[in-house]
Amino acid sequence: MKGLFKSKPRTPAELVRQTRELLIYADMKSDRESKREEKMAELGKLIRELKSILYGNGESEPVSEACSQLTQEFFKENTLRLLIICIPKLNLEARKDATQVVANLQRQQVHSRLIASDYLEANIDLMDRLISGYEDTDISLHYGAMLRECIRHQSIARYVLVSEHMKKFFDYIQLPNFDIAADAAATFKELLTRHKSTVAEFLSKNYDWFFAEYNSKLLESTNYITRRQAVKLLGDILLDRSNSAVMMQYVSSRDNLRILMNLLRESSKSIQLEAFHVFKLFAANQNKPPDIVSILVANRSKLLRFFGDFKIDKEDEQFEADKAQVVKEIAALEARDRP
Amino acid sequence: MAQVIEEPRKVQYPLDPNSYKILDEIGTGVSAIVYKAICLPMNSTIVAIKAIDLDQSKADLDSVRRETKAMSLLSHQNILKAHCSFTVERRLWVVMPFMSAGSLQSIISSSFPDGFSEPCIAFVLRETLNALLYLHNQGHLHRDIKAGNILVDADGSVKLGDFGVSASIYESNLSQGTSYSSLSSSLMLNDVTGTPYWMAPEVIHSHTGYGFKADIWSFGITALELAHGRPPLSHLPPSKSLIMRITNRFRLSDYERNKKGKNKKFSKAFREVVSSCLTQDPSKRPTAEKLLKHPFFRYCKNADFLVRNVLQGLPTVEERFKQSRLHRPLPVAGDGEESSVGTVVKHRRISGWNFNEEVLELDPVFPTEREESSLEIQNEDDSIVKQVRFGGEIIIQSRHEEQLELNTSDPNSPISILDETHESEVVAGETNVDEPAEIEGNEEVGMENPPPELMAVEPVIYPLTALIPNLLALQNSLDEERQLISHVVTYIRGGSEVSEEQLQQTVEELQKRIQDLRLELEQERKRTTDLEMQLESLRRRGTAASVSDSSGRDEEQLQQRNEQLLQRNEQLRLELEVEIKRGSESSSSSH
Known part of the structure; x- marks a missing residue:
């Protein structure tokens, strides 16, 4: 009997239009409570339907034609903006669905173009809103997930990198709430590793303030997890070929060397190991400035003793080779220092 | 579903x-401790805090996140x-609601050694299925369904706990992709809690990865756990010498337990549920949704029933934890070796399971290590399993020895392996006829139906040289085993002069001594951490000065003291190990 009353299936474009209408409604404050509840439930259902078109459901794979129609209609008007604004008003399940819809839309191509990127470029202030989500516990995980999807687009990532927001990440990473801090750290890492050329350009133009903050707020943080994540990410950044100029600049600084040597002496094995991967760059540098050499020489015996005992749990040829190289470099300094 | 939506906290x-004020320790794992605590600003609400040591987890923090x-x-x-x-x-620190009745596993081990009654099982399983249905609809896998992760509150409400955290923190190889689809190849026995008993064959085999249906398998194993008081074969330590270590001792104790439990009878509906979950082919296992519609769950009892029949009179979680510490099962002799075998242990897998619906028992089929090197001589595997299951200790040994000799002495004749296998299969078949009756009545007859995949034997001939390292390893473990047995034998002989009572006393004394040492070790550990923290703060101060002359005398002294302490720590640990070994040896000889 049920089937008799089933309405005709709506097209993806119709679904998007209805969603948009309800989002506009949700954004306004009015109406009786009971009616509102009904409409919000309907909105939740619609968002779930959008999700199952984009991801497929248990029985069927997504159909590319339907996805394409949905995407086009979605970005034709400001549905994305409305959806982002309305996230705090949705219930938990609808929020999760909405987050997945937004994530998926970033990857949908229409006529081999990522139209999401065009939309975001024209509505770049949405990024400001998403980033500010880290200051609102209630929505940070949803906004954070959307944000990471949006910065898959190079132009959008560039906007965030050069914006004032970048400075805020140094604090977001250390928020006391682990889930949120970890989410911010994931976004921060994505920003600094995904788009190689953009990152290299950003780092060389902003070297001074960026690494001053990085050292003092992250590498010298009192928070174990912050130091551990920061030294790992630093290694990833400096060891990336596209950042070689930045790396040379970094390993020529006496202050940086001091910080890394302190990290080497930490009692945490994980931090020690990550610190080693950065420290080795100082030692391997063939054009060490004199003050770097003098620090290494002054600490030579301690360093050699340290590396003599420095072991990791599992066998790792690359690590052993690196270590041997570092020891060789430091021992060779001795010869040069005392003719 | 109505209960799904609950507004965010x-x-x-x-x-x-x-x-928070910590009141008591209520659980420990390899790198996590669970405390009962109160949250002071919230009217001293009671909470549970799981404190996970992040430095011990090799996993990258992304997966933790x-x-x-x-x-x-x-x-x-x-x-x-x-x-x-x-x-x-x-x-x-993960702060969670305190579930005052603890986990089903802890309830079982403290008060229901023979498992729960069927109505109780039906209720907790249905609650667990509700959780699974929700998780699976959300695209999540639990990955670690077992009685130890199903928690009960004072009002009889049941919650599935420990979602993911343990799995992801300890397994570094979570898939990096967007989906939750696969714990890739090597979710193996390096798991902390040693959860292999619950693992689905496809997870262990790794070819197809971990899907929703693997949770269903674990759910089936959990059902067995609730019915029998332990998961199938949990009496076997998951170690290299696993095959050898199934001794009569274990069999006997099982037998006694079964007798006490009067060979519980289970309803047809329950048996159907379990056997459908334990189907080899994941695609043939039911979904959580389908399982919920099974008649077994139709007339389920409610939470009150659980309160009245299980929770009343139960010792508190804290008491149970203390109890479990006192009576922590003494490790099987030779367990210490497990850590040293490291990689080998990790590669131990189970090649299949034989489910015997009649008695609701599951018997795994262990491959030999040969399979690990992707040599699939499955018929041989099968024969070894049979030997292990039904052979007496001594007989197994001598037989394996023969096998070893044959194989190693005649490396140029590849056919010998096949001949050999045939022979041992026949022999195994013989023992099979006599032994079961002796061991578990006639219940085990008729379980000799290896799953189809094991029947399809491919007689591939491999160069024998490839087998030699494995055989040698096997031989080594045999030697160890033999030594252990001779120990036990001497004990028993010597013990015949000593009275049972005296032995009992010795065992108790030893247990006490172990307990003392454990406490001492704990204290030493605490002291070490304190010192480490002092050291840390000194270091920070030292950092302010220049690098070249940073280490002050204080620090050096501290360092020295620290090292001494660590050494002492290590000594204590060694002592403890020796004690434990002695304890287990004497306790086994006293039985």
């Missing part, structure tokens, strides 16, 4: 450790949700 628990995030975004009445989480030095 409005109460924000404080994110600093000083707001993914999982805690997933957990904080779930909301269902049958899922234990974290109040909040934050870091305290190197530990991640």
Whole structure:
């Protein structure tokens, strides 16, 4: 009997239009409570339907034609903006669905173009809103997930990198709430590793303030997890070929060397190991400035003793080779220092 | 579903450790401790805090993040949700509601050694299925369904706990992709809690990865666990010498237990549920949704029933924890070796399971290590299993020895392996006829139906040289085993002069001594951490000065003291190990 009353299936474009209408409604404050509840439930259902078109459901794979129609209609008007604004008003399940819809839309191509990127470029202030989500516990995980999807687009990532927001990440990473801090750290890492050329350009133009903050707020943080994540990410950044100029600049600084040597002496094995991967760059540098050499020489015996005992749990040829190289470099300094 | 939606929590628990007062330790794992605590600013609400040592986890923090995030975004009445989480030095504190009756596993081991009654099982399983249905609809896998992760509150409500955190923190190889689809190849026995008993064949085999249906398998194993008081074959330590270590001792104790439990009878409906979950082919296992519609769950009891029949008179979680510490099962002799075998242990897999619906028992089929090197001489595997299951200790040994000799002495004749196998299969068949009756009545007759995959034997001939290292390893473990047995034999002989009572006394004394040593070790550990913290703060101060002359005398002294302490620590640990070994040897000889 049920089937008799089933309405005709709506097209993806119709679904998007209805969603948009309800989002506009949700954004306004009015109406009786009971009616509102009904409409919000309907909105939740619609968002779930959008999700199952984009991801497929248990029985069927997504159909590319339907996805394409949905995407086009979605970005034709400001549905994305409305959806982002309305996230705090949705219930938990609808929020999760909405987050997945937004994530998926970033990857949908229409006529081999990522139209999401065009939309975001024209509505770049949405990024400001998403980033500010880290200051609102209630929505940070949803906004954070959307944000990471949006910065898959190079132009959008560039906007965030050069914006004032970048400075805020140094604090977001250390928020006391682990889930949120970890989410911010994931976004921060994505920003600094995904788009190689953009990152290299950003780092060389902003070297001074960026690494001053990085050292003092992250590498010298009192928070174990912050130091551990920061030294790992630093290694990833400096060891990336596209950042070689930045790396040379970094390993020529006496202050940086001091910080890394302190990290080497930490009692945490994980931090020690990550610190080693950065420290080795100082030692391997063939054009060490004199003050770097003098620090290494002054600490030579301690360093050699340290590396003599420095072991990791599992066998790792690359690590052993690196270590041997570092020891060789430091021992060779001795010869040069005392003719 | 109505119970699915619950608005996100409005109460924000404080994110600093000083707001909590720890009352008692209620659980420990390899790198996590669970405490009972009160949250001072929240009217001293009781909470459970799981403190995970992040430095011990090799996993990258990204996977930790993914999982805690997933957990904080779930909301269902049958899922234990974290109040909040934050870091305290190197530990991640996950603050959760305190489930005052503890885990089903702890309830079983303290008060229901023979398992629960069927109505209780039906109720807790249905609650667990509700949680699974929600998780699976959300695209999440639990990955670690077992009685130890199903928690009960004082009012009889049941929640699935420990979502993901443990799995992801300890397994570094979570798939990096967007989906939750696969714990890739090597989710193996390096798991902390040694959870292999619950693992689905395809997870262990790794070819197809971990899907929703693997949770269903674990669910089936959990059902067995609740019915029998332990998961199938949990009496076998998952180690290299596993095959050898199934001794009559274990068999006997099982037998006695079964007698006491009067060979519980289970309803047809229950047996159907379990056997459908334990189907080899994942695609033939039912979904959580389908299982919920099974008649077994139709007339389920409610939470009150659980309160009246299980929870009443139960010792508190704290008492149970203390109890379990006192009577922690003494490790099987030779367990110490497990850590040293490291990699070998990790590669131990189970090649299949034989499910015997009649008695609701599951018997795994262990491949030899040969299979690990991707040599699939399956018929041989099969024969070894049979030997292990039904052979007496001594007989197994001598037989294996023969096998070893044959194989190693005649490396140029590849056919010998096949001949050999045939022979041992026949022999195994013979023992098979006599032994079961002796061991478990006639219940085990008729379980000799290896799953189809094992029947399809491919007689591939491999160069024998490839087998030699494995055989040698096998021989080594045999030697160890033999030594152990001779130990036991001497003990028993010597013990015949000593009275049973005296032995009992010795065992008790030893247990006490172990307990003392354990305490001492704990104290030493605490002291070490304190010193480490002092050292840390000194270091920070030292940092302010220039690098070249940073290490002060104080620090050096501290360092020295620290090292001494560590050494002492190590000594104590060694002592403890020796004691444990002695304890287990004498206890086994006293039985």
